[in-house]
Amino acid sequence: MPDILHKVGIKSASPNDAYKALTTIEGLSDWWTRDTQGQNKVGEVISFRFGSNGGFDMKVLELDPGRRVLWQVTDGPAEWIGTKVSFDIKQDGDYTIVLFKHQGWKEPVEFMHHCSTKWGTFLMSLKSLLETGKGAAYPDDVLIDNWR
């Protein structure tokens, strides 16, 4: 099954800073969507909403401070349900590296192409948030195509 993969490298931020931006409601709100709610605990669900574009519910499966976050999609578009989203964090010289994977897609449909590019822009938003203090979370997200 095809996966979406991405990598960003962040300067002036530690793995713990990146972990915090991936595991607090405030951090997630600053780079992905302002409308983020829930509890960051294993077994709990975090809800991400994008106005009339809908959104996703993510069940937190793994939390390894400073190293790894794993979610599973429990609600959202049909293609997303059951898929898993992970962030692996490490230090490499002056950079904090985030390796991203969205795995479990059944088919490489057009929506998967869209989501791949959109994830890339959101991860660049995470990088920007940590490097400059300002991300590009929904509704100020980067528009990539006719699906937003």
Add this chain to the structure above:
Amino acid sequence: MPDILHKVGIKSASPNDAYKALTTIEGLSDWWTRDTQGQNKVGEVISFRFGSNGGFDMKVLELDPGRRVLWQVTDGPAEWIGTKVSFDIKQDGDYTIVLFKHQGWKEPVEFMHHCSTKWGTFLMSLKSLLETGKGAAYPDDVLIDNWR
């Protein structure tokens, strides 16, 4: 084998405009790398160079005006050699859609994560070029991590 997928939607440009930016040395130089040389004909090779970061040679396999471009990598990083890069173009309402695929990767290595995000930023550069007249080609490309 895992693929890199992307989608961008371009306003104020036709499928033929997008095709031109993907099949002329001038167009390619404006969104991917300023150091682009070669001939855009089936069976010929186009060379893309990125200074000390090396580059890629692409053999042109298919050209379908306004609809599709397919290249095969003949020289470059070991992970790229033999892989194929395609751009499928179509109109969807006010948008010209480009569906991108880089297929034939053997393993989902860290370099593939890097290339996925980097392709995303270059496709956003293509979008920007066609919408505003200004892309972000190397050496003015968007930096994503410690590998550039």
